[in-house]
Amino acid sequence: MKALDELTFDNRFARLGDAFSTHVLPEPLDEPRLVVASSAAMALLDLDPAVAETPVFAELFSGHKLWAEAEPRAMVYSGHQFGGYTPQLGDGRGLLLGEVYNAAGEHWDLHLKGAGMTPYSRMGDGRAVLRSSIREFLASEALHALGIPSSRALCVVGSSTPVWREKQERGAMVLRLAHSHIRFGHFEYFYYTKKPEQQAELAEHVLNLHYPECREQPEPYLAMFREIVERNAEMIAKWQAYGFCHGVMNTDNMSILGITFDFGPFAFLDDFDAHFICNHSDHEGRYSFSNQVPIGQWNLSALAQALTPFISVDALKEALGLYLPLYQAHYLDLMRRRLGLTTAEEDDQKLVERLLKLMQNSGVDYTLFFRRLGDEPAALAVARLRDDFVGLAGFDAWAELYKARVARDGDYSEVQRRERMHAVNPLYILRNYLAQNAIAAAESGDYSEVRRLHEVLSKPFEEQPGMEQYAQRPPDWGKHLEISCSS
Ligand code: AMP
Numbered sequence: 363m364k365a366l367d368e369l370t371f372d373n374r375f376a377r378l379g380d381a382f383s384t385h386v387l388p389e390p391l392d393e394p395r396l397v398v399a400s401s402a403a404m405a406l407l408d409l410d411p412a413v414a415e416t417p418v419f420a421e422l423f424s425g426h427k428l429w430a431e432a433e434p435r436a437m438v439y440s441g442h443q444f445g446g447y448t449p450q451l452g453d454g455r456g457l458l459l460g461e462v463y464n465a466a467g468e469h470w471d472l473h474l475k476g477a478g479m480t481p482y483s484r485m486g487d488g489r490a491v492l493r494s495s496i497r498e499f500l501a502s503e504a505l506h507a508l509g510i511p512s513s514r515a516l517c518v519v520g521s522s523t524p525v526w527r528e529k530q531e532r533g534a535m536v537l538r539l540a541h542s543h544i545r546f547g548h549f550e551y552f553y554y555t556k557k558p559e560q561q562a563e564l565a566e567h568v569l570n571l572h573y574p575e576c577r578e579q580p581e582p583y584l585a586m587f588r589e590i591v592e593r594n595a596e597m598i599a600k601w602q603a604y605g606f607c608h609g610v611m612n613t614d615n616m617s618i619l620g621i622t623f624d625f626g627p628f629a630f631l632d633d634f635d636a637h638f639i640c641n642h643s644d645h646e647g648r649y650s651f652s653n654q655v656p657i658g659q660w661n662l663s664a665l666a667q668a669l670t671p672f673i674s675v676d677a678l679k680e681a682l683g684l685y686l687p688l689y690q691a692h693y694l695d696l697m698r699r700r701l702g703l704t705t706a707e708e709d710d711q712k713l714v715e716r717l718l719k720l721m722q723n724s725g726v727d728y729t730l731f732f733r734r735l736g737d738e739p740a741a742l743a744v745a746r747l748r749d750d751f752v753g754l755a756g757f758d759a760w761a762e763l764y765k766a767r768v769a770r771d772g773d774y775s776e777v778q779r780r781e782r783m784h785a786v787n788p789l790y791i792l793r794n795y796l797a798q799n800a801i802a803a804a805e806s807g808d809y810s811e812v813r814r815l816h817e818v819l820s821k822p823f824e825e826q827p828g829m830e831q832y833a834q835r836p837p838d839w840g841k842h843l844e845i846s847c848s849s
């Protein structure tokens with residue numbers, strides 16, 4: 363276990379130099395106070411969880427103090443936003459403080475979001491508000507607990523600094539952890555600004571640090587791109603299987619590591635709705651729930667374009683062709699498990715599609731449906747869930763197919779079935795209304811609800827006594843909350 367001043371830095375990205383990032387010091391927030399910390403994320407840095415409560419912790423993660431070895435940098439990148447190319451984006455309000463490595467030799471980027479203005483702030487104020495910082499914190503840690511690859515969050519520090527959005531709010535910072543903060547948009551930036559040397563340097567950096575095994579392949583860059591395609595297919599399959607809607611899948615928000623990155627107006631589905639749009643400003647539904655799958659491929663093609671100096675177009679196309687089949691295989695595998703199936707049959711895909719179609723028109727809670735399906739033997743569970751559906755005849759027909767399929771799958775005890783299903787079907791999910799309740803309390807100075815919610819979501823598959831209220835469908839007011847893009 364380490365104390366805060368014992369972190370060891372190795373700032374590999376900073377060493378790439380000024381073509382890639384600019385030195386900027388964080389601008390401190392007034393009267394910093396710890397809102398919430400993740401002991402699991404602290405463990406990634408070998409930090410003793412007790413240090414979160416020391417005043418220096420809040421000072422470090424609100425820009426008041428800095429390690430001598432930190433080299434805070436704002437990274438430059440660009441990206442396709444809602445389908446159109448924006449030539450320059452970059453860290454407008456976040457800083458890569460440095461890279462820390464732990465006892466196991468893993469490197470973690472320390473990125474402080476909300477740290478003030480940078481050369482890339484454009485029209486923005488460089489700040490993040492408490493509300494959006496809490497949302498990013500809760501989502502990162504909750505996705506990780508569900509087994510969905512994601513950036514992590516160490517803590518949120520609040521303050522008394524006023525920040526203007528639709529109304530006056532308070533500034534906060536979230537400390538984000540990831541093995542890399544390099545986005546698709548980094549490659550796009552050097553490609554479109556026609557800087558082949560820097561682009562090659564960037565590609566070498568990513569290959570050496572994050573995909574070293576691809577070095578062994580005859581075409582290392584192609585192997586790396588393939589791996590990025592595979593990881594994205596798997597990540598998006600998990601989003602779809604668990605009902606996660608990212609909301610702003612711009613290429614500047616896509617990580618080259620295939621992890622969920624940059625949380626804005628995200629949401630988990632309450633009622634199942636394939637066409638759900640969580641981003642209030644996404645008028646055309648470009649990033650609707652079901653569109654996430656083709657958009658994943660679209661984003662990978664944008665990255666492929668930026669990699670044309672290194673890889674032949676034919677090879678890139680072939681690698682892109684892997685995306686959909688891989689996505690489908692991962693998705694079907696997860697959905698089979700969510701249905702309690704251990705074997706594969708040809709018609710399983712249809713069984714899943716039929717179920718989702720029935721859910722679409724019924725207002726069925728997506729998370730609780732699967733949890734309850736595992737509570738009891740299949741026949742009893744479907745009989746109880748039946749009332750939630752509008753088209754009873756349709757559901758009955760599906761239930762017959764499902765029961766027959768379960769019978770063919772194997773002869774499991776009730777206990778085995780429940781354990782297996784509950785291990786993949788969460789009871790607790792980060793519902794927008796739960797986040798909203800925690801935010802409202804935090805905005806009035808009470809952080810206990812954020813902390814409790816974070817705790818509950820860190821064990822989403824485990825029934826936690828006394829926490830029943832976190833496993834409910836949303837109340838009417840919480841059903842269709844509009845989450846704005848402002849953050
Ligand atoms: P996002 O929509 O959060 O992914 O941000 C898109 C771009 O806008 C990135 O370059 C951000 O750094 C920048 N940005 C977002 N909010 C702010 C802000 N309040 N101040 C400065 N830059 C911002």
Ligand code: MG
Binds near residue numbers: 614
């Ligand atoms: Mg972003």
